[in-house]
Amino acid sequence: MARGNFGIRCARVISKRNWHWSAREKLMIIMYYESGHSKRSTADKFNIQPKQLCEWINNKEKLLNAAFYTQRLNTDAPKKESYQANYPDIKNAKFSQKWVDGFMSRHKLVNKRKTTVAQRLPEDYVEQQGNFLSYILYCRNEHNYPLSLIGNMDETPMAFNLPSNNTIEQSGIKTVSILSTGHECSNFTVVLACMADGTKLPPVIIFKLKNILEMTWWIENVWTRRASQNNNPRSFLVLDSFSAHKTDVVKQRFCEKKTDLAVIPGGLTSRLQPLDVSLNRSFKAKVRNLYNNWMSKAIKDYTSSGKIKRPSYSLVASWVKEGWDAIDTSMIRQSFKCCGISNATDGTEDTLIFDFNQLESKINRENLGREVEEDGENNDKENESESEGNDRNELEDDKSELKDNYYEENEEQTVIQDWS
Template structure:
């Protein structure tokens, strides 16, 4: 008698869907492993195979140099139009050898222009239908090892191992966000920027052929103070703090919305940091209940004392410290906001110098602007910063981008950020003046805005704060 097993239920086999990890996520897992965890515990935590982790560790150098959103390290198919790309890459190199700006959109436009050549249309019959999309530009840049970079000055020299440090920082940000799922309203950035009572522009309209160009000033270029700015990834701005070099707060009427502090040096220190945490950082939440938050800071020494760290722990705040020399790429306030803020304050100063009735010293020199007047400029300049610019700056630094990788293309896209900032500045000026400018006037205005920002880079350098930054930073992965 043959017995059948018809009543037996067999296990149902389902196909497992593979998880595609981006280069940024792989680096995050590698950094977690290198912070003191075993391969097995790391693999279990992120639900991957130990073999995957070993492969990623072996390819760490390639991952560091890959675009954050890259899921596969292989370059993929060969270029469809190799001769066109060869001419295009030579055009890029020639332009950069002459210090000319080359943007993604310029590459796209140049490719479309080259595609109209008869020689290419003869070799590639389907090139007439080629769109040369931004995705194609991504592939072109990857094949030829091109990246988006912003203009550097002597003070912005990047460290030799900046790629590795940059990757470590972004991995730590992603790890913390996956751990705690902070809302954008609880991801912040704080920075100190030194300013002077004398803020003249280095550019002025002058008669053609003039050999010597002089600009009137108050002579108080060395009378400095510190402005502390902070903002959140959703565009929220915390009240600015001004630290004057005084023993006591002057008996002047200061505007609401700006906080005045004084100390003998006029700089940020441990005492000022603890005060800022208690009186400004606690305003990030409406109910003042100190929810779990993430704060991005540079590696200035006063940010990292044991007292300051303990106070942040009490406020349920995780710190992400930017390695020294990388604030021009990883700090939202440094990427665009500080420069735009200073340019607005300088415009107010220039208007005061040209129009206001000023007081003079017995020796005939112009008295510096009052503390309350400077405070009003700071408030007005900070209020004028657009919230959408703040949100884009966070994404450009890789801090608030969607964790699923859909916004990773925005990381380090400084060209697009700068162009949007310039367009917004032009739009606000036109709206304020209530007049329509033609293209020539718009171009001139945009150039003036750019000159103001260049003035800011060339005048007062953050020497005190930069000299007290640490180049190597160890994040707390616990």
């Protein structure tokens, strides 16, 4: 009888399939074990041997520093350390500017202008982002969310005055004055949210006018209405570590809406939040273009002291809507994959994680195409006859008046207090 039991046990072990686990999947299994499960139950759940699990636990530090798509750890010395050991005098080498220019030209290297001020990453950011991505993978394997139910929400601050950072002036001029409304310190907040399949949720503008519980208001009026036709299905939402996202009231409200939360560790939104990676910058660039067009073409009102009045709430709301509508849905999908949130669970898309270069090139192509399109539209307008232009201006005035009336009637419903 003991002999028969031994045979059955061996047969069960042999029947396990030979699966090549990536570093991200191994960390996800380790996290499941560390949440209070035994090694035997963990091994049975993921169809692995306990010996494998023990080996992964012992190599957890190496797994955290490995690429997420790596299936086998490299035991050799890192290339950087071995290079420094072989060439200890490299730090004393001197190069001329001509040699540096030639080297950069041969290897197609260029100097890039700073576009954002990024947070300083924490010292243990590799371990934190590894644990976060492993938790994402674990939740997706447990609940099998469709991409249309995986979302990201972020609050981005904006100002009523959005002058361009670039201008044209004669060579040698050290100080250049840029016309503005003088409201650089008058800020408002825009709440943006999108889904992993490219769906864009309606933006919410928060002005400093009304005192409302902002987060619960957003849950009821934006997040819940998104799924009203599907009877509030189980969803997954990625948020940053802003204190308003972690209150008991907000957590309870999300729990009632069947929404599982993943809070990004502090200081890692520049790597793990899709809206921060690329979408916020493209959105603000579009709004800034609309502001610059308004400053250069529109007839502006002035205060009693002679300063330009800031744009109205209704005009700002139209800029926000137009800027958000202009975001390409394919860039939203790619941003989620670049942050490791919506990648295929079988590991076939893990190479897209943190591929910021490809995402950066896509953003640059989109911005360049938009500039060319706007230049073409401006040239067409200049070639039109004067009479047609007058008729068009009268029609646009009528439309703008109707649009302003619409926003003025609905402004009280959408204007709530600033997050700050």
